Amino acid sequence: MLDGIVVADFSRVLAGPLATMMLADLGATVIKIERPHAGDDTRQWGPPWTAATSAYFEAANRSKLSVELDLDVPGDLEVAANLAGSADVVVENFRAGSLDARGLGYDAVAARNPGVVYCSISGFGPDSSLPGYDFLVQAVGGLMSITGDAQEPPQKVGVALVDVLTSKDAVSGILAALLERTTSGRGQHVRVNLLSSLLGSLANQAATYLATGTSPGRLGNRHPSIAPYETVNCADGQLAVACGNDGQFRRLAEALGLPALPGDDRFRTNPARVANRAELVRELESVFGRADVDTWVGVLERAGVPAGRVGDVGSAFELAARLGLQPRVPVGDDAMDQVRHPVTYSRTPVRDYRRPPRLGEHNALVRTTYATGAPRDH
Template sequence: MTDAAHGPLAGLVVADFTRVLAGPYCTMLLADLGATVIKIEGPAGDETRHWTPPQHQGESTYYLSVNRGKRAITLDLDNPDDLATAQRITARADVMFENFKPGGLDRFRLDYEAVRYQNPSLVYVSITGFGAGSELPGYDVLAQALSGLMSVTGAPDAEPTKSGVAIIDVVTGLHAGLGALAALRHRDATGEGQRVEVNLISSALSAMANQSGAFALAGVMPVRLGNDHPSIFPYGPFPTADGTLVLAIGNDRQFIALCGVIQAMDAATHPHFARAADRSVHREELRPVVIEALASRSAAEWSALLSEAGVPCAPILSVGEAFDWARDLGLEPAVASGAGVTTVRNPMTLSKTPAAYPLAPPKPDADRAWVEEHLAGA
């Protein structure tokens, strides 16, 4: 038995032994696309159930934000009957996700080799902090520190700063989902399952893209630049007569258009500013020119004028303002799932098989009867 068919992953059964963020975020996205996700929790429950404030109707919004669409069962793996249930779940699953410490599932015979023996076609996805050789707990802030992300985040004269969200957890969850789907493609073609391994540190270094690439390719050590970009200028927030406006000048054509609107055409032809690479090198010479020009009007006035001229710019919004702005564009960033719990919509739009949200985030052990019926083959 699986949940009512919807989406491209309908009929796919996922055994979800993950908790906190990277794994649950990944499996929630799969559930949105139709997968039947069985969330297995220990007696204490997912840690995020207890991470408050804030709360919604007495439940942690952290937990609610990454667990819709799932079936929940509480199992104590030290209890032989519960362990047998967990093993039966993995024996009938298409994909298993786990983020235990390396080796943490071995004594329960829920490690890859043991599960593969019972279910050779299973795709087994392991999410760790720093690979199988490390005992360091896989917390996002540790990965931000160890990956170098914090070393490039913040003002040059301030301390290293973490991202405002657990971005490495989120990126790792996306990598886990992509790896699982790739392995399923292979499984469907050959009948073979396989193990997929992702970790926070590798995901962080990959996601740092141009910054980590600068070191790998050219030996250039990235540094903190505040809101500046290492290769593009002007690119970031600038003061105006009444507030801040973000500019994103990605090419020479846009720079010429900017200069035209702010009445600084001398800068457009200046040998230090005419080309993107030169603007980056001579940014401290160009910065006061832009700031002085923008001081003559409000952020709203500049935004209207620059947008009309095709110059990329934007105000800095709060999260609430961002929801309103998206709605003004005809987008709906939030959706109600199941019993009316409103969460942030899946960002993927599929024209033929769209995401759906039939189940609210489950309460502890809410679906034990459903899981038992599933295992009975009904």
């Protein structure tokens, strides 16, 4: 789908590399610019380690070309400028002003390459010098304040979720700018930042604040606006139950042998169930505690009630495989498997999965083929 599109990837760590990896999945040629001898920071972020580098690095860098360039060395800087000057897309997450000082900022690149789509990723926008680490943004951006139990301190999410969300915003912005370029012939500067991507992803929790002026708090596994929509205790573990409407709640009550619950004024409607959540959960767990999780999964599945065992990452892959979602794909050369591109396409499926590059593996190819400096015909 993006065959013929060349991406100069000056980004490091996660948000930028994830975005450019998705572009590579879609067929773009992605050239990853790395520091000589060291490369992307995440090459050293382990354990766990793979045969070639770290699992962290390999999670965000498949299907790319790697070239080593020292931007403080004039000759290498010229190669970098030539790459940016001939690319369709430039992606960077350098500290504000750092690339401008080297002649690689948007204005300089666009003057030479007017059709370039130049994507800048920052932590807090172009006017802030604060470092854009996911954990920091989770903390100051409110995500930690709504994660975990109310009786415990705020918790970060178990993955660098803000980086992941920002990467998807970056891809959306880049694709939109490429589409607009087909009519205008001009590129543009696309900016995303972690804080804005997080706020845009808080959805109903952000709306709660905007509607009431009061920040929502931590509810653990409970939903602030739906009940029962949480984990319940069974004889051998926890079951996630997600009743999104009154019909599902009625089916749940009948499956548990509690047909009178939906007629109880405390539980008749969703707002009533939310208001009386503690009493509702006590009623439900009095029955759930009589059998194990797997038994209840079967019972509720037959009843058409959304429910499932609280699993782990391994069981999630197993579930996806059982559902035919093909969650893992080989990338060759004895490299570890990768997570499949998350979107399916009826006519143009992603087929070309290639292993993440060795550091500097494509030095000669990039210098002789892609660093010509001539703007591409957009």
